[in-house]
Amino acid sequence: MLLGRPRLCGRCSPGRCALFFFLALLLDAVGLVLLLVGIFATLDYWDFLVYTGALILAFSLLFWVFWYSLNIKVPLEKLDL
Template sequence: MGLCDDLSHCKMALVIAVLMDLLGGVSLLVGVFTSLKLNGEEYGDVLVYSGVLFIVASLAGWVLWYSGNIEGLPTKTELGQPNSAVDRLARRVSRKIFSHRRKKYYSSRV
């Protein structure tokens, strides 16, 4: 019901990507359209290059946000297919690892 309900997961990655795009765009436009001179040297190129770097770096945030919002495929059991031997083996190994970690965690807390 709120403003961000459609954004679903990974809101922090979205915020980072949008901020990086805004910083990069502002830096790029300021570097292109203003004349920044300090002690007779032109520094507009630095802003242009840093703006491009911000925009390119924001792609990582967009990829994280998009990949975090991909809905998973239905499992074989949801589709009505029986479990295979590989599925049972993977589940058994996963349970053993988890139970080992749980025993280690509880023994360290005592």
Template sequence: PVCSCVLLFAVFMDLFGVSALLIGVFVPLEIGGRDFGDLLVYSGALLVLMSMGGWVMWYSGNIEGLISGNELTHKRNAVDRFARTLSRRIRKAHRSHSTS
């Protein structure tokens, strides 16, 4: 339920923001000799930026359950061994180049 509300927020902010942005760019809006196009461009851009927060919240709320630490133990040990081996090889190669 929360994810659907955040999705609606993001979609509406995108729609309103892009609409305001395009109206501000393409429609001449002068009232009393003052141009209000810039106001719509800036407010549209702000709404689109606000929608990015909604998209991030929606996406992070839809991530499937993360793997527990017990399930990662075997993989973590293999990665640690690989990193240590690679580090030793690089250190060994660096020492042989620095002494030459």
């Protein structure tokens, strides 16, 4: 199987790097809220909220890449050490 063995128990875990996972989720939520408030609220500073929300969402992609990269499990036999 490409993604590893299937889990038999019903629990779901964020992996070995839970800090990056929860930080990425937090930044996604904050960025989405700022973006949507900037779009739908009638405020004078809507452009600041839209740009800030978009930047926070783009910055959260960095934490998603860290989380994914640090959770890759490679057997020692496949490493050429």
